[in-house]
Amino acid sequence: MSNKLKERTTSFKDSLQIKEQGLYPYFRAIESGQDTEVKIRGQRVLMFGSNSYLGLTNHPKVIEASQKAAIQYGTGCAGSRFLNGTLDLHEQLEAKLAEHTGKEDALLFSTGFQANLGALSCITGRHDYILLDERNHASIIDGSRLSFSKVIKYAHNNPKDLEKKLSLLPEESLKLIATDGIFSMEGDIVRLPEMVEVAKAYDAAIVVDDAHSLGVIGEKGAGTASYFGLTDEVDLIVGTFSKSLASLGGFIAGTKDSIEYLKHKARSVMFSASMPPSAVASTLAALEIMREEPEHMQRLWDNTHYMKSLLVENGFDLGKTESPILPVYIRDSEKTFRITQMLFENGVFVNPVVSPAVPSEESLIRLSLMATHTFDQIEEAVDKMIKARTALRIGTLDTATI
Ligand code: PMP
Secondary structure (H helix, E strand, O other): OOHHHHHHHHHHHHHOHHHHOOOOOOOOOOOOOOOOEEEEOOEEEEEOOOOOOOOOOOOHHHHHHHHHHHHHHOOOOOOEOOOOOOOHHHHHHHHHHHHHHOOOEEEEEOOHHHHHHHHHHHOOOOOOEEEEEOOOOHHHHHHHHHOOOEEEEEOOOOHHHHHHHHHOOOOOOOEEEEEEOEOOOOOOEOOHHHHHHHHHHOOOEEEEEOOOOOOOOOHHHOOHHHHHOOOOOOOEEEEEOOOOOOOOOEEEEEOHHHHHHHHHHOHHHHOOEOOOHHHHHHHHHHHHHHHHOOHHHHHHHHHHHHHHHHHHHOOOOOOOOOOOEEEEEOOOHHHHHHHHHHHHHOOEEOEEEOOOOOOHHHOEEEEEOOOOOOHHHHHHHHHHHHHHHHHOOOOOOOOOOO
């Protein structure tokens, strides 16, 4: 082995102090089906860290569709959409997604990450500009970097700052604004009406990443543009199947011409194998359930409001969330790891979010609701959070973090 590589990997391992402290919270293997209660290291754990907002990963119709597709089409596509990897199933899902989002056409990618990577890297070039919310998802940032365009960040969810930045750019250049619809850590919704106004004033295109908005907001869960009635004003909608749609994969929806462009320019679709049949079929089934059974989205929101009200009543600082993502601000990274570990030992799974995902003073534990949680499970989790907070001497919103 190269000595230099050995030095690099060993020094990284040594930097993982949280492992020595017994606070390492990542890569915890689940040994059971994935619902609101899972088994980890033989223990029952309440799951408050999943993105399966509608709780459809165990839905019999979704499982059956996935099984049937594997039997009919095989387990994989062994090629990219561009070449041998296009099935009629892929085209069916694209047509349904175009209809669902209110766009002319859609294109599948093998993950949501690849959708952002592919689109953001190929639309703008060296002489163009990409404007990013400072809290956008990593896949948007990475895609922008690959474009060789000039990347400018604007203050989080701040149309005024966006306008300031746009006003300094040359009129003739192509400008692309990319934003999350619901922000994945903070849980707030993009101020789309004002962003769209600014975009129009400067002839900028706008891409909204609806990873956390599909199945959560908008007509039948159609996402952010639908929620604000601005479907025609948003140029491209990005989505993932790894959250509400209970599968794996991603897509981009837009005009026929923009999808045609992406089909021939987005390298992550042209040079990577297409979604396997079982994943396409489970997405199709979940999409149908989402559209036909509004009760799942209703239950998700009932659960969200219930848990949010309990947490706020008990003095937890939830920032500006407006969604089933409930960030509980701890504002100290070590305490964030400690409360995550204590909750885990007491049977509650939450995700710690620390730097570089957020600035350290904004460290938080991220809880996310599912339609399938019960009020009893929510009460149990909140009760355990109150106990952990007391044991770790973490302050309430009134007393400030101590
Ligand atoms: N965009 C956002 C906002 C996300 O949160 C995620 C996943 N966490 C992705 C894109 C990537 O989606 P996928 O899991 O399908 O790769």
